[in-house]
Amino acid sequence: MKTYRDLIVWQKGMDLVEDTYKLTKHFPAEELYCLTQQVRRCVISIPSNIAEGYGRNHTKDYIRFLQISSGSLYELQTQIEIALRLEYIVKEDFDKVNNLSIEIEKMLSSLIYKLKQSSK
Structure with missing residues (x-):
């Protein structure tokens, strides 16, 4: 892997943006x-945090930035549900964004787990 841009989780994060x-x-x-x-x-x-963490030269830093990214993802999931409840968005649009966010959530979780295992 040459750059954070090669990470599928980063690419999907950009799609989510x-x-x-x-x-x-x-x-x-x-x-x-x-x-x-x-x-x-x-x-x-x-x-942004996926990219910044990737640019760090220490696995522990990278993991920390991925965890921050995960926290922001959970925040987004909550906020788009608020928007749905307030009827600012329709269910179909909510589902599209929410499903992509869940996919990214799983990818981040897996990446964090693998990095933790490899740093033992």
Whole structure:
């Protein structure tokens, strides 16, 4: 592997950013400085922390950044469910973003586990 860009989990994280930005374009104007910004901030954090952790020269640092990425992913899952409950998004759009987030969640969990095993 040559770069973090080769990581499928990073690539899917970037797809999640695109999908989420498209989703939040339709949030009500009064949410611009609240839920919209919060959702966008946490979704950007997911691939960003994967990349930053990859750039660290220590496995423990990398694992820590992947854990931060996971935390941001859980935050996103909660926020898009809030948007669904407030009827800012429809179930079909929620499912698309949520399903991709669950796939990324599993990939991050697996990567963290493998890195922990290899550093023992």
